[in-house]
Amino acid sequence: MRGLRRGASAPGGARVAKDAHVAITVNGALHESDVAARLLLVHYLRSVRGLTGTHVGCDTTNCGACTVLLDGESVKSCTVLAVQADGSRVTTIEGLAGDGAGTLHPLQEAFWEHHGLQCGYCTPGMIMRGVDLLGRQPNPTEQQVREGLAGNLCRCTGYHNIVKAIMSTADPKRMHEEARA
Numbered sequence: 102m103r104g105l106r107r108g109a110s111a112p113g114g115a116r117v118a119k120d121a122h123v124a125i126t127v128n129g130a131l132h133e134s135d136v137a138a139r140l141l142l143v144h145y146l147r148s149v150r151g152l153t154g155t156h157v158g159c160d161t162t163n164c165g166a167c168t169v170l171l172d173g174e175s176v177k178s179c180t181v182l183a184v185q186a187d188g189s190r191v192t193t194i195e196g197l198a199g200d201g202a203g204t205l206h207p208l209q210e211a212f213w214e215h216h217g218l219q220c221g222y223c224t225p226g227m228i229m230r231g232v233d234l235l236g237r238q239p240n241p242t243e244q245q246v247r248e249g250l251a252g253n254l255c256r257c258t259g260y261h262n263i264v265k266a267i268m269s270t271a272d273p274k275r276m277h278e279e280a281r282a
Contacts (some may be wrong), residue, residue: 123187136183145183146193154194156223158254165253168226169193175233177226177252194225197232197264208232208250208270217266219257226253228277231267240271271275 106194123132125263127150141145141160146152146169160179170192180192208231211217218224227250234241243248246264255263260274 115186117164121187123183123188125183125188126190127200128191128193134183138182138184140183141179141194142169142171142181142183142191143178145177145186149183149241152195156222156225158222158226160187161250163254164223165224165226165241167228167256168229168253170229170233173233175230194228197228211266211270212263214225215262215266215269217258218265221256223253223257227255227263231263231270233272234265241268243268246271253258 119138120131120135121138122135123145124131125133125145127146132147132150135143136149140149143155143157146155147157155169155178156166156168157179158164162177162180165177168175169178170176170190171178171181172189173184173192194209198204199207200219201207205213206228208228212224212228217227230250230253231246239247240247243264246267247260250263250267
C-alpha cells in the first residue's frame with residue numbers, strides 16, 4: 102500500500118485507513134487529537150502526549166514495559182490502537198500519584214524502598230501491573246503476585262525485590278512479620 106493517498110483504494114478494493122479523531126482522558130485530563138487510525142496507544146502517549154514514562158520495549162506484547170491502565174485495567178499499550186482508546190481513561194506512570202505535586206504513589210515508594218528496580222526500564226510497566234493486581238486482589242500471596250506479573254519481563258532484578266515491593270504495599274504488617282521470621 103506504499104505510495105497510496107490516505108483513503109485511496111489499494112489493490113483488491115481495500116481502503117487505506119484514514120486519520121481518526123480521538124478523545125482520550127489521559128491522567129485525568131481530556132485530550133482530543135486527530136491521529137492515524139493505525140497509531141498504537143504507546144506511540145500516542147509518547148509522541149502526541151509527550152508522556153515518555155511508558156516505554157517501548159518490544160512492540161510484540163512480550164515484555165510489558167508499555168503497560169498502562171485503560172479504564173482501570175492494565176493493558177500493554179503496544180497492542181492497543183489509539184482509536185480503540187477513544188472515550189476511555191488512560192493512566193500512565195506519570196499520572197499514577199494523581200496530585201501533580203511530584204509525590205509518589207505508594208507502590209512507587211515501595212519500589213524505591215525495597216530496591217524493586219535496577220536499570221528502571223521495566224519499572225513503569227511493573228508498577229502499573231502491580232497497581233492493577235492490588236486493585237483486584239488487595240492482599241495477594243507471593244505466588245499470586247508472581248503469577249500476576251507474568252508477561253512483564255525484567256532482565257535485571259530476578260523479581261524478588263519487585264514482588265517484595267508489591268507485597269509490602271498490599272499488607273505492610275505481613276511484610277514486617279515475614280522480615281522478623
